[in-house]
Structures are given as structure tokens and as C-alpha cells.
Amino acid sequence: MPLFWQKDTVFHPQSMIIRFILFVSVLTLTFTTTEGQNRRRTTSQAPVNNGPIPVVTAPETRLLESLQFGSSLLNQTMRYSVYLPPDYYTSNRRYPVVYLLHGYGDDETSWIQFGEADLIADAGIKAGQLPPMILVMPDGGKSFYVNDYQSKVRYEDMFTQEFIPHIDATFRTRIGRGFRAISGLSMGGFGSLVLAMHHPDLFGSCAALSGSARTDEMVIAIPDERYNQVFAPVFSGPVTGQDRLTLTWKRNSPITLAKSAPEGDLKKVRWYIDCGDDDALSAGNALLHIALTERDIPHEYRSRDGSHDWTYWRTGLPDALKFMSQSFNR
Secondary structure, three states: OOOOOOOOOOOOHHHHHHHHHHHHHHHHHHHHHHHHHHHHHHHHHOOOOOOOOOOOOOOOOOEEEEEEEEEOOOOEEEEEEEEOOOOHHHOOOOEOEEEEEOOOOOOOOHHHHOOOHHHHHHHHHHOOOOOOOEEEEEOOOOOOOOEOOOOOOEHHHHHHHHHHHHHHHHOOEOOOHHHEEEEEEOHHHHHHHHHHHHOOOOOOEEEEEOOOOOOHHHHHOOOHHHHHHHHHHHHOOOOOHHHHOOHHHHHHOHHHHHHHOOHHHHHHOEEEEEOOOOOOOHHHHHHHHHHHHHOOOOEEEEOOOOOOOHHHHHHHHHHHHHHHHOOOOO
């Protein structure tokens, strides 16, 4: 007879159910404890990085637009933009500087926005056609970059006495005329010629693109409305005929300066002139070329197919930069 069944033993179903529940509870507790231990063991075996969290720095900006500096001579805040070469933040070297002047009605952003000067410089440096350089683009307003006839807006004095020293103090530039060049288009071409002719001690080279070069006769022939709007505020006030040929005009006329400035001063600067054959200013630029040629002043003269527009200036800037950069290499 089986041991679990005796004659006098009474079978209770409730007792069996309680024993079964106790058995299942013990089994569940054992499984849960083992699983938790395994989980803790797995977690403790995972590698833990207690080192410092790496700091990822933001890339340094190489195109600085519409910076400001205070001019005492003009008694106002001036704006300018700057292009820095690719290795500016990874080296401690100093760089040559090219000042790029905009045209009438534009501002310090135009050479970047429309002229793509930053892209052109980057491409030339990457290709080894240009040395790393800094481009500085000031806001010239409608000043023609000269001191006006009333000496109320002394832009030229501000540029040479305040702005260039400000740039040299703010950025890692190479000091000296041999590492400083100036260029511009239209009104900016006019300004680059005049500033370099007046200050050959400051600039080693000048590249004028479609420069606003005119003879006296051309100035007299400008329609009154246009003259009074564009030229009168700077050179003479609203006048006509011979009265437009003021001392301020003669002192700042590139063609007059090419004929009258000291030969030694003109020969200190390397000159580059480029104007499209369909440009209304082509005749004045050709006469500037002739004036320099008659005095045996070395210069480069280009007259390419094109007119007075950004397509011409964008396509002309690479060669202008190459020409100016030749002064940076010794």
C-alpha cells in the first residue's frame, strides 16, 4: 500500500492547494533573485567612462561682415567687412592685406554679396595661385574715398590716418607698403587710384577695375542732373561748365595725377588697370593708360570684352589679386 495513503488518514484538498501555492512562491522568488543578480553583474561589467566630457569648439568665422569702428575725423561709426585666409586661426603668422573698395551706391558687403571675393580668394589660395591674404572692404558711402571740397567729410584722412592703423592693430597684418595693396571697382577704382597716387608710401600696388577716370572735358559734359546727384556733393557743389573743375577735382583726378604727380612717387607703386571695351568709362581708362605710358610709368593695362557690371568685376578680380600678390613675394 502506498505510503501517502493510510487507512486512518483523512485527505484534505485545501491543504494540497496551500502547499502548491507555497511551492510556486518559493520558485518565483528564487528565479527573480537570480535574474536580478545576473542583471547587476552584467551592468557592473560594462565599461564606465568617468573621464571629462570632450568639448567641441565651434568653427572660427573667417568672414566678418559689417564690423564697426569709431572715427574721430568723421565723428561717426564706420562699417567694414573682413575676409581672413583659411589658416588664420591655426597659425601665428602675419598676412599681407588687400583693401577692396566698392562702387557708388554699394557698401561694405557688396564685394562679398555680388563679387564673391571670399570664394575667389579661397579658390586662388587652395590652388596655390595666391598667397594667404586678408581682404578688407570698408564702407565708402558716396565719398569717392577723398576729402570733399568743404572738408566736412574727410574720408581720405580717415582712411589713411585711422582706418589702416585700426586694421593693423586688430588683425595679424604684415606692416609696410610692400605687403599692402588697394583695389576697387568704378568709384572704388577711382578711390584706389587716388589713394595710391597720394600715398605711395602706404601701398605697394594698385588694381583699378573700371575706374571712374575722366578728363576735364568729360566732367564738364556730364548731364546736370547726374552731376549734381553724384559728383557735386564731393567736388564742387551744384555748378556747371568750368566751375566744376575745382581744386578738389584737379587734386583728385587720376588722369591729372598721372600727368603731374612726381615720377618717383608713381614708380613706387605697381599699377594695374582693367576696363571693359563696352564700358562708358573705357575712354577715360585708355587715356589714363596713355598718360602713364607717356611718362614711362610701368603698368599693366587690360581691356577685355565686357561692360560695367558684376560679371566683369568677378571675372577680373582673380587676375587683379594675382597681380597685387606678386608684390607680397620676394
